[in-house]
Amino acid sequence: MGRIDDRLRELGITLPEPVRPVATYTRFVHDQETGRLLISGTGPVSGGPLGQVDSDVTVDEAIAAARECGLQILATVRDAVGDLDRVVRVVKVLGMVNSTATFGQQPAVINGCTDLFVEVFGPEVGLPTRSAVGMGGLPDRIPVEIEAEFKVR
Amino acid sequence: MGRIDDRLRELGITLPEPVRPVATYTRFVHDQETGRLLISGTGPVSGGPLGQVDSDVTVDEAIAAARECGLQILATVRDAVGDLDRVVRVVKVLGMVNSTATFGQQPAVINGCTDLFVEVFGPEVGLPTRSAVGMGGLPDRIPVEIEAEFKVR
Amino acid sequence: MGRIDDRLRELGITLPEPVRPVATYTRFVHDQETGRLLISGTGPVSGGPLGQVDSDVTVDEAIAAARECGLQILATVRDAVGDLDRVVRVVKVLGMVNSTATFGQQPAVINGCTDLFVEVFGPEVGLPTRSAVGMGGLPDRIPVEIEAEFKVR
Numbered sequence: 001m002g003r004i005d006d007r008l009r010e011l012g013i014t015l016p017e018p019v020r021p022v023a024t025y026t027r028f029v030h031d032q033e034t035g036r037l038l039i040s041g042t043g044p045v046s047g048g049p050l051g052q053v054d055s056d057v058t059v060d061e062a063i064a065a066a067r068e069c070g071l072q073i074l075a076t077v078r079d080a081v082g083d084l085d086r087v088v089r090v091v092k093v094l095g096m097v098n099s100t101a102t103f104g105q106q107p108a109v110i111n112g113c114t115d116l117f118v119e120v121f122g123p124e125v126g127l128p129t130r131s132a133v134g135m136g137g138l139p140d141r142i143p144v145e146i147e148a149e150f151k152v153r
Numbered sequence: 154m155g156r157i158d159d160r161l162r163e164l165g166i167t168l169p170e171p172v173r174p175v176a177t178y179t180r181f182v183h184d185q186e187t188g189r190l191l192i193s194g195t196g197p198v199s200g201g202p203l204g205q206v207d208s209d210v211t212v213d214e215a216i217a218a219a220r221e222c223g224l225q226i227l228a229t230v231r232d233a234v235g236d237l238d239r240v241v242r243v244v245k246v247l248g249m250v251n252s253t254a255t256f257g258q259q260p261a262v263i264n265g266c267t268d269l270f271v272e273v274f275g276p277e278v279g280l281p282t283r284s285a286v287g288m289g290g291l292p293d294r295i296p297v298e299i300e301a302e303f304k305v306r
Numbered sequence: 307m308g309r310i311d312d313r314l315r316e317l318g319i320t321l322p323e324p325v326r327p328v329a330t331y332t333r334f335v336h337d338q339e340t341g342r343l344l345i346s347g348t349g350p351v352s353g354g355p356l357g358q359v360d361s362d363v364t365v366d367e368a369i370a371a372a373r374e375c376g377l378q379i380l381a382t383v384r385d386a387v388g389d390l391d392r393v394v395r396v397v398k399v400l401g402m403v404n405s406t407a408t409f410g411q412q413p414a415v416i417n418g419c420t421d422l423f424v425e426v427f428g429p430e431v432g433l434p435t436r437s438a439v440g441m442g443g444l445p446d447r448i449p450v451e452i453e454a455e456f457k458v459r
Contacts, residue, residue: 041284134443137287290440
């Protein structure tokens with residue numbers, strides 16, 4: 001077991017089984033030359049509430065959904081490169097929140113994901129560049145979808 | 154003629170003339186050092202229906218629009234590097250659908266583009282990471298806009 | 307003082323103080339191996355009008371907001387690599403406009419940012435790939451948020 005696996009156990013986190021795509025895309029692309037690992041837009045999978053944050057879904061439920069996206073992303077990274085210790089940097093997060101036009105707390109929602117990355121990898125490795133923004137809608141009306149890029153060795 | 158040009162002919166596909174930007178951006182940036190080829194957000198150009206999918210535009214019309222975006226993107230890639238045989242991988246697709254807050258079939262819409270990439274390049278090369286999401290609006294009220302990244306040699 | 311600093315002075319531009327993140331992310335990630343410099347989604351900071359373009363905010367106000375985002379991004383780039391002369395290329399801009407479903411002038415709005423990049427760096431270096439799109443909402447109801455990628459040496 002690696003250092004990050006130990007850290008996950010310490011945090012009481014068990015990564016979920018990575019979900020398979022149901023449309024024409026792949027969960028990740030790993031460019032071995034540059035170490036870039038791109039992760040497709042990832043939703044929550046537990047069957048939480050659907051719809052727009054601030055009308056159908058509360059901020060707290062959306063934060064939990066964003067954390068779930070983060071766990072799915074980590075499961076995909078481990079599946080892609082075999083070992084989370086290979087993560088050199090969480091490079092970029094695009095946090096997409098299905099929210100009303102007057103909602104403005106997308107950053108608090110997406111912290112549910114990036115706080116997890118910092119817990120797991122520490123701030124030096126786990127703190128990414130980020131946009132946290134409101135969408136006009138998301139697939140199957142999920143409240144949050146997150147796309148990410150990692151650098152791995 | 155290259156292998157992918159043969160494949161396009163086999164599929165009965167003629168790539169359109171690449172459209173020139175009408176605002177302050179360029180259609181592509183090709184980083185020769187890393188082989189990254191980035192393609193700007195690309196819309197359909199045939200003059201199909203405008204507005205939001207699920208109210209003004211049907212899902213089938215939107216799928217056709219997404220395929221048109223894909224054809225434009227391929228035309229731009231060929232223009233950028235001279236030969237589609239140089240494509241090593243379709244790395245990433247950001248599929249943006251102009252849709253109502255209750256619409257949830259963005260993945261089916263964006264398949265119109267990524268199905269095309271798989272038809273043309275095969276799954277090993279043509280299957281990208283992807284997000285397929287709903288926007289609050291798009292330029293000139295087009296129903297779909299797609300941004301992509303390729304790796305070329 | 308470098309060449310680009312001279313150019314800024316010539317244009318009468320003083321870059322603002324870079325704003326610190328208030329959520330779990332970092333303003334930039336610089337990959338020294340590949341020269342990629344990613345800048346987080348950046349909003350205007352002067353306290354201009356909030357809300358949706360075309361209802362709460364005019365197109366001209368939104369163009370000014372997009373230019374402000376560009377100035378913030380340049381300030382962050384200088385902070386990240388010490389000297390704007392190190393910019394080899396503005397690679398990519400994702401211009402996100404908080405706008406109504408019927409608004410279609412996102413490209414004109416985001417020109418406020420990319421016109422600035424071309425003024426400062428010239429077209430060879432300053433003209434990026436770009437998407438300029440409408441969002442369902444943005445943090446704190448800002449009218450524009452812009453994410454960017456640079457190549458630096």
